[in-house]
Amino acid sequence: MKNWPWYGYLILAVIIFSLVFFFYFKPKNAELKGLRVERQKIEQEVQDLKLKKQELDKIEAELASMGKILKELETIIPKKREIADILKQIQQLAFDSRLDIVKFAPKGEIVKDFYSEWPLPIESRSNFHNLAMFFDRLSRFSRLFTVDSFSIKALQKQTDETTVSASWTAKTYIFREESAAAPADKKAAKGKKR
Numbered sequence: 001m002k003n004w005p006w007y008g009y010l011i012l013a014v015i016i017f018s019l020v021f022f023f024y025f026k027p028k029n030a031e032l033k034g035l036r037v038e039r040q041k042i043e044q045e046v047q048d049l050k051l052k053k054q055e056l057d058k059i060e061a062e063l064a065s066m067g068k069i070l071k072e073l074e075t076i077i078p079k080k081r082e083i084a085d086i087l088k089q090i091q092q093l094a095f096d097s098r099l100d101i102v103k104f105a106p107k108g109e110i111v112k113d114f115y116s117e118w119p120l121p122i123e124s125r126s127n128f129h130n131l132a133m134f135f136d137r138l139s140r141f142s143r144l145f146t147v148d149s150f151s152i153k154a155l156q157k158q159t160d161e162t163t164v165s166a167s168w169t170a171k172t173y174i175f176r177e178e179s180a181a182a183p184a185d186k187k188a189a190k191g192k193k194r
Helices: 006-076 083-096 128-139 178-193
Strands: 100-104 115-126 145-154 164-175
Touching: 083 100, 083 115, 083 128, 115 128, 128 145, 128 164
Parallel strands: none
Antiparallel strands: 100 115, 115 164, 145 164
């Protein structure tokens, strides 16, 4: 090896560098490229997960908002009748309005698609101003009421506090959850009979 010409050393150096390149640097370079591709995939997955997290946060906020709205709606249209509560509340409204309730006769529910109507026929005596005050307070009541079949007439024997007699049907509403499940149950029952 000592007697080699200078280009022999050069060829030996090129062969050694080539062997080092092909057996060390090239596999490391390929491994590095693979790691870069994997890193890009992971970064893309992280970005996708961040977007999904934002969507999830948005959905959770909407769900919380809808839950709040549902609670408000349940006070307007509850899921159960609550006869005693309604009677107490109407009596309190009548007392506050100085209205004398002569008759309060709740009837049975009238079933509709997803709710039930509950008619409450009422007869009262008072003066016109107190009657108007009662209806104003009823309109601001937390539970939904509608008034049907309203009639008013002057009393034969009038006093300062009682000049008119009025009768009407106050309707309130009850939400029926089972009605949404009922059609699906009927379809399933028909499918089993076949």
